[in-house]
Amino acid sequence: MEDIQSYPDFRNIEIQRVGIKDLHLPFYILEKEGGSQGVLANINLSVNLSQNFKGTHLSRFVEILNKWRKKCISSLELERILKETKEKLITKEANIYLKFKYFIKKQAPLSKSESILDYDCEFIGFLNKSNYRFVLGVSVPITALCPCSKVISRFGAHNQRGFIHARVEFSKGFLWIEDLVNLLEEQGSSPVYPLLKRADEKHLTERAYQNAKFVEDILRDAILVLRKNKKILWFQIECEDFESIHNHSTFAYQEEYLRRKNNLKKQ
Amino acid sequence: MEDIQSYPDFRNIEIQRVGIKDLHLPFYILEKEGGSQGVLANINLSVNLSQNFKGTHLSRFVEILNKWRKKCISSLELERILKETKEKLITKEANIYLKFKYFIKKQAPLSKSESILDYDCEFIGFLNKSNYRFVLGVSVPITALCPCSKVISRFGAHNQRGFIHARVEFSKGFLWIEDLVNLLEEQGSSPVYPLLKRADEKHLTERAYQNAKFVEDILRDAILVLRKNKKILWFQIECEDFESIHNHSTFAYQEEYLRRKNNLKKQ
Amino acid sequence: MEDIQSYPDFRNIEIQRVGIKDLHLPFYILEKEGGSQGVLANINLSVNLSQNFKGTHLSRFVEILNKWRKKCISSLELERILKETKEKLITKEANIYLKFKYFIKKQAPLSKSESILDYDCEFIGFLNKSNYRFVLGVSVPITALCPCSKVISRFGAHNQRGFIHARVEFSKGFLWIEDLVNLLEEQGSSPVYPLLKRADEKHLTERAYQNAKFVEDILRDAILVLRKNKKILWFQIECEDFESIHNHSTFAYQEEYLRRKNNLKKQ
Amino acid sequence: MEDIQSYPDFRNIEIQRVGIKDLHLPFYILEKEGGSQGVLANINLSVNLSQNFKGTHLSRFVEILNKWRKKCISSLELERILKETKEKLITKEANIYLKFKYFIKKQAPLSKSESILDYDCEFIGFLNKSNYRFVLGVSVPITALCPCSKVISRFGAHNQRGFIHARVEFSKGFLWIEDLVNLLEEQGSSPVYPLLKRADEKHLTERAYQNAKFVEDILRDAILVLRKNKKILWFQIECEDFESIHNHSTFAYQEEYLRRKNNLKKQ
Numbered sequence A, B, C, D: 001m002e003d004i005q006s007y008p009d010f011r012n013i014e015i016q017r018v019g020i021k022d023l024h025l026p027f028y029i030l031e032k033e034g035g036s037q038g039v040l041a042n043i044n045l046s047v048n049l050s051q052n053f054k055g056t057h058l059s060r061f062v063e064i065l066n067k068w069r070k071k072c073i074s075s076l077e078l079e080r081i082l083k084e085t086k087e088k089l090i091t092k093e094a095n096i097y098l099k100f101k102y103f104i105k106k107q108a109p110l111s112k113s114e115s116i117l118d119y120d121c122e123f124i125g126f127l128n129k130s131n132y133r134f135v136l137g138v139s140v141p142i143t144a145l146c147p148c149s150k151v152i153s154r155f156g157a158h159n160q161r162g163f164i165h166a167r168v169e170f171s172k173g174f175l176w177i178e179d180l181v182n183l184l185e186e187q188g189s190s191p192v193y194p195l196l197k198r199a200d201e202k203h204l205t206e207r208a209y210q211n212a213k214f215v216e217d218i219l220r221d222a223i224l225v226l227r228k229n230k231k232i233l234w235f236q237i238e239c240e241d242f243e244s245i246h247n248h249s250t251f252a253y254q255e256e257y258l259r260r261k262n263n264l265k266k267q
Helices: A058-067 A074-087 A147-152 A179-183 A198-210 A216-230 B059-067 B075-089 B147-152 B179-185 B198-210 B214-229 C058-067 C075-089 C148-154 C177-187 C198-208 C213-226 D058-068 D073-088 D147-152 D179-187 D198-210 D215-228
Strands: A015-030 A036-051 A094-107 A116-126 A132-145 A161-171 A234-242 A247-258 B015-030 B035-051 B095-108 B116-126 B130-145 B159-170 B232-241 B249-257 C015-030 C036-049 C096-109 C116-127 C132-145 C159-170 C230-241 C251-259 D015-031 D036-049 D094-107 D114-127 D133-147 D159-170 D232-241 D249-255
Touching: A015 C096, A015 C116, A015 C177, A015 D094, A015 D215, A036 A058, A036 A074, A036 C036, A036 D249, A058 A074, A058 C116, A058 D215, A074 A094, A074 A116, A074 A132, A094 A179, A094 A234, A094 C015, A094 C116, A116 A179, A116 C015, A116 C058, A132 A147, A132 A179, A132 A198, A132 A216, A132 A234, A147 B198, A161 A179, A161 C096, A179 B147, A198 C251, A216 A234, A216 A247, A216 D015, B015 B059, B015 B095, B015 C148, B015 C213, B015 D094, B015 D114, B035 B059, B035 B075, B035 C251, B035 D036, B059 C230, B059 D114, B075 B095, B075 B116, B075 B130, B095 B179, B095 D015, B116 B179, B116 C198, B116 D015, B116 D058, B130 B147, B130 B179, B130 B198, B130 B214, B130 B232, B159 B179, B159 B214, B179 B214, B214 B232, B214 B249, B214 C015, B214 C159, B232 D179, B249 C036, C015 C058, C015 C096, C036 C058, C036 C075, C075 C096, C075 C116, C075 C132, C096 C177, C132 C148, C132 C177, C132 C198, C132 C213, C148 D036, C148 D198, C159 C177, C198 D147, C213 C230, D015 D094, D036 D058, D036 D073, D058 D073, D073 D094, D073 D114, D073 D133, D114 D179, D133 D147, D133 D179, D133 D198, D133 D215, D159 D179, D159 D215, D179 D215, D215 D232
Parallel strands: A161 B159, C159 D159
Antiparallel strands: A015 A036, A015 D249, A036 A094, A094 A116, A116 A132, A132 A161, A161 A234, A234 A247, A247 D015, B015 B035, B015 C251, B035 B095, B095 B116, B116 B130, B130 B159, B159 B232, B232 B249, B249 C015, C015 C036, C036 C096, C096 C116, C116 C132, C132 C159, C159 C230, C230 C251, D015 D036, D036 D094, D094 D114, D114 D133, D133 D159, D159 D232, D232 D249
């Protein structure tokens, strides 16, 4: 049967990325407190394509990924997936993006009621000839209470759900999702919880009121804690507040190269 | 050229709805204060299909709709579109759903700063042999401030953006989008605005604090004003709060037949 | 601490549904071939609210659901969740909606290459005083090839990804997700697979070409198999094709009460 | 009334972007064939924030944008909006993103039936001290027919809706949305149309079959035409096919600096 993909191509264009998108597979991820957690990933896997060939063999991407389904994945395993992809497809580069929800146990501040909260996370891996890089992304819901509204009003202050979206690249070693979430969660006016008793609700309402923060404050405080973490080489962070007095959002954004120079390639 | 759609069908199944979905076209809509407003509609148009035929001629739907593009539409024009669709397709029923954003001028409460706010709206039309029915849908953003949080806390109260999604059927005559929005907007703890000066922000923060409402309260108050409106025959309403202390929403839902009995067919 | 929710209410309105929305939790679901599968559910849980009370205690919903996390759920367990919700909230009715992705093993038709395909599924439970009802929903991706395009063209025929979205209510007993998916998947021009070798691609391309079907044909054939299944009391089905020659979709819709009369309440 | 935003800040962090997101406003855009078209934009407007100040005055963004509503906007007007934003907010940089649907008239290839097709477009503007840059983005739906499926199968070939998403930066002068769309639309196996008669459907089915293209082919052909256009300084392009035989997509991506060196800042 003919293999059209392997035909020569005469347009003389090396393609930067060719691959598959929106494939879904289940994996496991190690939890900080021991054990592992099943996650359901939306996957995007791609390679570069030499100017010599007409096409890529995309079924091989699905084949490689299926071997890892229901297995534990972290930065190391993504590197192995990318290596195998590079070898099987005979390319110079391979990239992977995984998006998934990850659950972390939360204890309500006073009642200690336990529940679990879902965080949208990303694992991003880049492999070229000489270099492997890994980026961890998390989206952390928080409460944000407006300092301006608080100061000018006789009582109350508008507040809303916000998100801290962060992507960080770190050096060899490990950064637990739990630790990164924890770091960022503290930078809102207050964390959010799935399960709160009345005593907890009082506590959090008062905490947020005493800890009023603009989206700019949340971003700056998050930048300070990220800069302090010696493992982090690069970060990109966006804070977003779903304003309760508007039908639009406010946001603040920052990208910093702390301990590395080269650019992170865009998806 | 063969017309496969007109072939006889022997499965003996009359299909309730066949049509097109997610077609986009621009129309105009009359504004209450005079003039008209260009809107961009996502359209869903369908008919029933007799058991005698294999298929529907879907290009005719697009043809009919294109004749109305950039024209003014309201309940009356939708009825004409449905009539033409029924005739051209030789069917007993035709249904249309239009979703679009509609802008309404807003004046900030104290500074009187003017801006416009977008509301997601729907026009829904049902035409069968003897009867035409029209439903208007609006989604109204509001601020909702939690009465529980207010009472138990020494200061502050969690609040958040919420939405009142309502669909109403009314008798012959007219109900302005502006009037329905107005009616519902007043039922939140406070309305939202795109443009607010500091004096306005103070005013709204205090208003929301003094007007604490659960999602249940907002629903009940909205039901009361809808029941009072003599034109309204049927309504469906859902209030939803994007809780600022949680990562999930709360909601309350009601459907009432005020002055009619028969069921509204589901999309 | 005051319990505002339990305050009396004087508006004299019984609310049909009050609850939480978009809460995420992991559960397990029994697989037909034995064992179970971890799923990640988006949950909507609600009750009616008596006219006597101002509010509902929404934290109890989260508490009840958290007891079931990481446990096996099916129709029976949902009934127990609803019973407990009714008791704890002292209401007459409780309703639950779960949406989740469920994976089923697929073997490519000729190469027998194995992979898993994700299906969007729903579990819906309704409990009132005397009656419990359970609805299973599945969304099945398929290939649809246009009979008109095939007959009028000298070669080729436009085809596209389509979906069969079905919700079925069945009598006491069990209907495996796998069985419902299987039943519907056969009604497209061809099924879809995550992993296909060249021989499979040839097989499926030819199969689809020889099995040309309008969205109306797919709907009718699906209706025939659903009607034949003795367990099914009610169904709602929508077929949708993402037309490859248009930027809009075509769809066909049917709802049938096979062995029961009463209405399914809308969400 | 206190102006908290103007308070000094001691964290010594200049913020790269602070602004508003998901604000909706109507504008007009000049059409190539004369006249103008009303569009509905989703807007994101931001500035940098000096390390000296605690916050930004976000209401001014809304104020500035509201002055332009229902007016004609193009690259020039965006530059004026950014200049005013920079001046009013006393910052060094300002950025704007507008997303909107834009309609272009289409004539069916044989019947000449006329209809209009919607394209998702973007206007992106960057202004710093010395430099203004403008980027135009378009998403063009096409039909893509698989060369492998065609060659290996005795009849038929799988095909699907695909999209060419392109962002281009061009030098002083003008590039009509219509011209960029036209350029790219020709690179699929065939264009798509809202309204097709049977003769057109035959024509397009056969054209796509005779013009089989992988996602890699579509990307390379699009790159060739973009490179040839002397006005284009930089482009980013992604082709995506919603595979009709899979439940995932394939994609190919390229970014090229043709006549400029500096990086496009990420959103």
